[in-house]
Amino acid sequence: MKAPKKLTKAVCRDFSDEIRNQIRIPEGVEMEPAGGTFDGKTFTMKLKFTPTDCARQSTEELMYNSFRHAAGLPEWGFSFRTFDGEEFVMTDYKPRSPKFPIIAKNAVNGKLYKFNVDRIKRYLKAMGEDLR
Secondary structure, three states, X not given: OOOOOOOOHHHHHHHHHHHHHHOOOOOOEEEEEEEEEEOOOOEEEEEEEEEOXXXXXXXXXXXXXXXXXXXXXXOOXXXXXXXXXXXXXXXXXXXXXXXXXXXXXXXXXXXXXXXXXXXXXXXXXXXXXXXX
8 A cells, every 4th residue: 555645545545455454363352443533644443353152241332222222212232224224234323422422334335324212212113113
């Protein structure tokens, strides 16, 4: 990869892909992007490593279980379809983000998106899911 003169979104995405492809991950561990920031001169990249055989619940999962009962949401890892027909799978919960606490992965392209609870409840209701 040739050194860029300025960091843009596309350059950072390419750089991130290049770095992730060079990291050797032990068997039984999953790696996924966990965000990042950039300006014209610096790029900070975050990666999330998760043991695939881990039966313990993460802190986020435990906090989500308490939250979901009050919010009327299904169990961790539920899937839903938007009104446009795109399918998503819930992958993370951000308790410090009151407006968009649910993170879901697009089933087709793998991109992560933020959702608010009311929007997800509408999607689930349109799918005929029983929320309670």
